[in-house]
Amino acid sequence: MTLERYLATAQDLALRAGAELLRHREAPIVSESKGVPRELVTAADRASERIVVGGLQRAFPDHDILAEEGVLTDEPASRDGCEWLWIVDPLDGTTNFVHGLPYYAVAVALAYCGAPVVGVVHAPALKTTYFASAGEGAYQCVGGGAPTRLHVSKTAACADALIATGFSYNRNEDGTDDNTERVAAVLPRCRDLRRLGSAELDLCLVAAGSFDAYWERYLQPYDVAAGAVLVREAGGAITDYAGGDNWLFGDSVVASNDRVHRELLGLLASARR
Ligand code: 2AM
DSSP: OOOHHHHHHHHHHHHHHHHHHHHHHTSOOOEEEOSSTTOEEEHHHHHHHHHHHHHHHHHOTTSEEEESSOSSOOOOSOSSSSSEEEEEEEEEOHHHHHHTOSOOEEEEEEEETTEEEEEEEEEGGGTEEEEEETTTEEEEEETTOOOEEOOOOOOOSGGGOEEEEOOOTTTTSTTOOOSHHHHHHHGGGSSEEEOOSOHHHHHHHHHTTSOSEEEEESOOHHHHHHHHHHHHHTTOEEEOTTSSSTTSSSSEEEEEOSTTHHHHHHHHHTSOO
16 A cells, blocks of 8 residues: 555645745634534634545545535544545644634544554744654654654653643533643643744654643544554554544543653553543
């Protein structure tokens, strides 16, 4: 199975969609709520999605597509069945985009039999593209330069780790884990915490060795699929909070350089909820 053509198409579409996002940033941004308080959508999300999904439909008419805004697509019949499934976040980090922070990205992943095998995360305002495909390693390109190979950090203990997390839009809903207890459990035991606001970029920064680990709940497959390929190809680990494999379609994600994984899982589990 050669993934080269899939990776090249994903890179091309992510770059074109990223240019569209930058064009939208030049005009005032109008955002609407998606129904869940805080969760925003803009014309830029939809325009980016049309570019990526339209391009994928033309290039690979037999493949299924799961895209955040569903502009050109319906929910695929099966999300984790044994076929090719493209997973697209046209604008990950929408809140950053709306507020003028550069941590947002177009994320395009391809999964085979429910396992992501190609991932591209393009952050146009950072002029940085992260990409990986199964067995071929993880890379970043800055400013259109030559790709450089990525490796996770070698940090061996949470006490020396810079760890990222996020807070879900639905954190005020009854019975929802708002992450404050887990922050209270990890913060005293790590070097420091960061909250950048783009799950895909958080994962890429684990792959790049800047973050030693990352955790978050209530994400969707399009928030994590592409970055997960980067983490694994850079030598890292990705699991759910229980240390199992249900991180893509489940409701919790922990990614790390592998070395601090078990300790971080223990800290997260020690939280009061
Ligand atoms: P978005 O920017 O594409 O909406 C911030 O914590 C990160 O988590 C972002 O990647 C954001 O994706 C995602 N996120 C936060 N809450 C979410 C929710 N309830 N459902 C899906 N994605 C969520």
